[in-house]
Amino acid sequence: MDDTLAAGPRLNSAGLNSTWASDESVAEVASPRSLASPRSDASVDASADVLVASPRPEWQSMSVATGWPKELLQTAPVGLRNLGNTCFMNAALQALAHCPVLTAYFLQGNFVADLNAANPMGTGGELATAYAELLKDLWREDSSGALAPEKWRQIVKRVAHFPLDGSQEDAHEFLAYLLDGLHEDLNRVSRRPPYKERNAVQGVDLEARGEERVAAEAWHDHLLRNRSVLVDLFQGQLRSQLRCPKCNTVSVTFDPFVYLSLPVDKKTKTVAEALAAFCEEERLDASNQWTCPSCKKCVRAFKKIDIWKTPAILILNLKRFYFNRRGGGKVRNTVACPVQGLDLSKVVGSEQPQAAVYDLIACIDHHGSGLDEGHYTATCARGPSWLKFDDDSVHSVKSPVSADNYVWFLLRSDTPSEPSTLPQQSHLHPEAWPHLHPLGKPDWSFLRSSDLSV
Ligand SMILES: [Zn+2]
Secondary structure (H helix, E strand, O other): OOOOOEOOOOOOOOOOOOOOOOHHHHHHOOOHHHHOOOOOHHHHHHHHHHHHOOOOOOOOOEOOOOOOEHHHHOOOOOEEOOOOOOHHHHHHHHHHHOOHHHHHHHHOOOHHHHOOOOOOOOOOOHHHHHHHHHHHHHOOOOOOOEEOOHHHHHHHHHHHOOOOOOOOOOHHHHHHHHHHHHHHHOOOOOOOOOOOOOOOEEHHHHHHHOHHHHHHHHHHHHHHHOOOHHHHHHOEEEEEEEEOOOOOOEEEEEEEEOOEEEEOOOOOOEHHHHHHHHHOOEEOOHHHOEEOOOOOOEEOOEEEEEEEEOOOEEEEEEEOEEEEOOEEEEOOOOOEOOOOOEEOOOOOOOOOOOOOEEEEEEEEEEEOOOOOOOEEEEEEEEOOEEEEEEOOEEEEEOOOOOOOEEEEEEEEOOOOOOHHHOOOOOOOOHHHOOOOOOOOOOOOHHHHOOOOOO
């Protein structure tokens, strides 16, 4: 597979093209969604009123074991009818709908306070409001059978400009689009300060400040512009290193990520191997040379990416699709992932405030031999059982892990089930950040003098 030219369409390996993961891309690539005209506040408030008129109370019987309130687990699962090649959308929606604390945040009405109709990067709140309505229908107490998400499709077509016109699309790409749109609609930042590029740090500067502090500073700058429940739940941080082969200088940057796209080939047997391949050092090719800031030479640098901070919900996308001179294909072997207790502590590059132990909660599966054909389904944990959502039909399965797994959703074991107790990431509250002082106690004095008060 060494002649692989690309794997997965138009998305890089760490979700960094997403507007909320890389602010640079906002300026460089005008997202089609950003062209959506902002709606008036009035229309959003009206629909939000409908939703909060009967908010669900905070659930009293939250099951610690499954992260779901018992009331919800007693409801019958609802399938989504295929509206003509919309299985990619249905699968992504079902997987996301089975992320417990995010669903509770919408069903309990917490999202209304966060709606940011004035954000020009968002949809005027329409996408988030429509998603909340869809979740209400998926988790109805009197639910039965399947529903046709026609209204949802019309809204996504109108405000998010995602092609839902009968063409087969990539479920992972739709998911990235949806998470990005929800983030902008729910961004708690009312006045976004201008994007400030952070320079790579190296040499004595890096030694003096230490990596964890540089990482915390980058996180702070990210939070100045991005604060939403999606950041709280889905965003982690990556460390990217460039190393000069001539003088060994290492230059470091820290970037947020929304999901990780892991390289897989026919030899990949486990998620640990796929993560190791993701973190493997690679040499930049001759067309992609780097000017070393220390020896000033133009070099083919060594590049390495590591997971620095883990999010509460980790999304892993297996890069099964590949393209080469002979066309393309799909890696079809099973990559094993433990359903419970995936320990990432050895994979993560820095100390975490909590154990990086994850349970699988949902998968998006792709059946078939290539990206342009095939079928998507979702396999989701619902209490102790696993359910396969195949458009309008739902049935139970023994195990979610199969050769069809395309996107995994993993929940960190310390994540609260109740949305009101979820720690909000804010530039004003570094104590809630995942960053630790090298001596093990927080020391945020380096931020106090700058723009903590913004
Ligand atoms: Zn050098």
